[in-house]
Amino acid sequence: MIGLALKMLFGDTAKYLMLIAGLFLATFLIVQQVSVFCGLMRWTTSTLKNVGAPIWVVEERVEQVNETNALRDTDVARVRSVSEVAWAMPVFSGIQRVRMDDGSFKTIQLIGIDSASLAGAPTRILEGTLIDLRLPNAVIVDELAVERLSKGRPHPLTLGDTFEINDIEARVVGICEAKRSFTGGPYVWTTYERALQYTPPSRKMLSAVIAGPVEGVSVDEAAAAIEKATGLKAFVNRGFGENEKDFNTSTIWWYVRNTGIPVSFGTTVVIGLIVGIAIACQTFYAFVLDNLMHLGALKAMGTSSFRLSMMLIVQAFTVGFIGFGLGLAASSVFAAGAIERGQPPVYIPWILPVATFGVILAICSLAALLGIFRLSRFEPAMVFRA
């Protein structure tokens, strides 16, 4: 009977393709939009990944890493003096402008780190060496900077090349790997002191103090001790999760709460859902209506209602599986392309396909239920009335 159900489904090519198309579209819209949303949210915490440190200490009202209030220079020493803290170093993080040879400007994410310890330096240097950052006017740039800042040059930006940040010369001594920033600009590392020189007077500030715990003390304990001793806010830097004391989590929730981003993506997801539900349910219902006499004949001939319901469920879930599979494949192709180009941001957490699959199955269940309901109202005696 299952085979029969599938043959009936595949036999009606037009409706079969329509069902697949509807569920494909729903899957694609949901997965694609949510993955771009997740990618965008992930970009908001790139600085936390690029400037790796177990603890980020910021001014007490700060909620997210891209918008910090100034700390006092003495705060570095105050944090350092906490007994649970092994080390503490200043960090500057700010958006600056690079002037291109043709006179146009490009924004960059400038990071200034302690020149002695180089704490917060990029983790993977591709060309050059990290310690050259201590040389005069030295900067280390990421691969995106090579792409963005090469415009108008005879050859791509490379070691020894110079450019100007706010009219002050910067010389490339290293090229590194880095996660993309939320603002889309490349990351440029320099020393803390030089970062302040590159920055206009009004914007000069200590953005954060990064720190690490002494051995035997957990990151959370050290963070708590810093807060207690200094009155500043000490976030741990572990990655997005349940923990509100994590800077990644706090940053992402700040964007979710304070920007229109979730709503604009959510709208498309809801449209995807509605399109999926409308097309799938409407088409499947029409399919059941078309086959009502045949399904009724099966009922008269002694097929139990349970069996008939199973047939409809198998039909609905079959198109669900296929539509979801194709939709996921298309989203993956899109994601692969986006990752290749680096634009737009995409990130597909494992829960996304799983949840989308659940949504598609729910849509299919609804469609099947409509059909089952219609069929249940069909008296087997009706088959004699053509």
Added chain:
Amino acid sequence: MATDSQPATNGIAVDVRGVNKSFGSGESRLHVLKDVSLQARTGEILMLVGPSGCGKTTLLSAIAGTMGVDSGEIDVLGNPLHRMRGGALTRFRAKNIGFIFQQFNLIPTITCAENVSVPLLIRGVSASAAKKKAREVLDAVGMGDRWKDRPGKLSGGQQQRIAIARALVHEPPLVICDEPTAALDAKNGEIVLDLFRQVARAAGRAVIIVTHDNRIFSYADRIARMDDGCIVDVHRTDPRETAHFEHEVPH
């Protein structure tokens, strides 16, 4: 054909006693079956005839177990249908009844052999075994070479032969037909009726045919005449009278 647990029925396949059925309620209440009693025997073709709206289809549905009645008793092959409900009735139909519909009701998206397999699939026979049996029965109705075709490719008469094969494939003791020739021309009607006669006799099963079509009356062993919800007359047709489809049978 007698199936395992069938009680003895003394050649009475269907026994309808004092059945009443109404539709609607209040002002619009329609009393469709009025104290109907009727018997059908194994090995015979019983035709149910009468003017449109007199209740033939309703009575047939009651006998087939696809519709309940308000009062009276219906024994089919020893099963008291009036006391059976839901699942039991469904299983009863699957096992005992072959259905032939006016509009054939073949599933257009599957092949003839697959259509014919359906009653076996319903009874849980494997698809391959069902198909094998279906092809045998298709051979028997002269449609063996069309098993791979979809029903839409066949003429009306050919489709009804497929439907007959489907009604017989699970060897049901009772075959129920509502207007089986109404959609057929004279020639196809004759072919189909010849087939009916063979299957009814050969297998010792009962066949009940509802019809308007007076051209086919001569194929009946007995004819029950209905009018306004009552059986007004049951008579045996003359066995010496050689029936021919094209000739009108006087009545």
